[in-house]
Amino acid sequence: MSTQAAYEELREALVARRDAMHSRLASIKRDVTREHSGDSAEQAQERENDEVVDAIGNETRQSLHAIQVALDKIEAGTYGECETCGEDIGVGRLRALPEATRCVNCAD
Structure with missing residues (x-):
């Protein structure tokens, strides 16, 4: 498979991941903006859950x-x-991590 064909395949995978995200x-936005319980114990748990949901949203x-x-x-x-050395990032690395910006040597 040519590099261009591999990049097209990776582009399609990236678009699918983008849409899913x-x-x-x-x-996540729906979960964060929902109403909270009137019970104070439940509210404490909901606030902890909101922090986790917010962290997932940031990621x-x-x-x-x-x-x-x-x-x-x-x-x-x-x-x-x-981005560091200007060399090609191997197609194998890009298949494993399509958003990689550095080659294996520079990523360390």
């Missing part, structure tokens, strides 16, 4: 950003170039 983020937003950066690089023709 947008759905997850919408669900999802960060992942969405990384995915969008990768998609922008595909569009610009710079996808697969290590």
Whole structure:
């Protein structure tokens, strides 16, 4: 498989992940904005749950950003170039981590 064909496959996977994460983020927003219980013990548990949901939301937003950066690089023709050394990021690494911005050597 050519590099371009591999990048197209990765682009499709990134778009699918992006769409799934947008759905997850919408669900998280619904959970955070729901009504809380009137019971103080339940409210304490709900607030703890809200903190976890908020952390998941932050991670999802960060992942969405990384995915969008990768998609922008595909569009610009710079996808697969290590941001540190400028060498190619191996297709195997990109398949494992499509939003990778550094080659294996620079990632350490």
